[in-house]
Amino acid sequence: MRIGPQDALIIVDVQNDFLPPSGALAVPGGDTILPAVNTLTNLPFGVRVATQDWHPADHCSFTAQNGPWPDHCVQGTEGAELSALLRTNGLAAIMRKGMMQPVDSYSAFTDNNGQNPTGLEGYLHTRSIKRVWVCGLAYDVCVADTAQDAARLGFTTYVVEDACASVKTPPAQVAERLQAHGVTIVRVQDMTP
Numbered sequence: 194m195r196i197g198p199q200d201a202l203i204i205v206d207v208q209n210d211f212l213p214p215s216g217a218l219a220v221p222g223g224d225t226i227l228p229a230v231n232t233l234t235n236l237p238f239g240v241r242v243a244t245q246d247w248h249p250a251d252h253c254s255f256t257a258q259n260g261p262w263p264d265h266c267v268q269g270t271e272g273a274e275l276s277a278l279l280r281t282n283g284l285a286a287i288m289r290k291g292m293m294q295p296v297d298s299y300s301a302f303t304d305n306n307g308q309n310p311t312g313l314e315g316y317l318h319t320r321s322i323k324r325v326w327v328c329g330l331a332y333d334v335c336v337a338d339t340a341q342d343a344a345r346l347g348f349t350t351y352v353v354e355d356a357c358a359s360v361k362t363p364p365a366q367v368a369e370r371l372q373a374h375g376v377t378i379v380r381v382q383d384m385t386p
């Protein structure tokens with residue numbers, strides 16, 4: 194498929210805390226997807242956006258607050274920075290999420306309660322984007338929720354599966370869930386300038 198001005202690339206949470214070997218919430222194989230993600234940034238997308246999980250120190254998702262995850266991506270820390278190995282030159286915007294203490298935000302479009310939009314939907318519409326291509330970390334959490342929301346919001350939505358890594362759910366299972374929501378699963382080699 195040819196990538197052009199009506200296509201947006203969303204790079205989800207390629208941050209130090211999600212990357213082996215030393216990230217606080219390292220996604221298995223998370224570091225191995227970086228070449229694929231960087232290859233995608235070379236394609237002629239109309240817009241390239243990255244997201245950053247960006248939590249206050251007492252965020253509800255942390256185990257200390259009875260949440261499901263160890264402390265990760267605390268605002269202003271090294272762990273919350275985008276990986277130094279990610280090519281960021283072509284990024285038009287960086288969307289931060291998970292900033293409100295009482296609610297988590299897996300999707301780049303809204304919090305987990307669906308009540309606080311980030312503004313990404315309007316941003317993409319303003320830039321005349323019709324198709325959204327999602328990659329990054331973690332496939333079974335923030336990538337999946339971002340893709341599902343994009344499809345729900347009416348964008349033709351693709352996940353680039355070899356530019357994603359999962360925390361625990363096997364990729365085939367994530368793909369099945371996403372396909373049921375109208376998302377198409379592709380690989381980097383399927384995409385051309």
Ligand SMILES: [Zn+2]
Nearest residue numbers: 246254266291
């Ligand atoms: Zn988080």
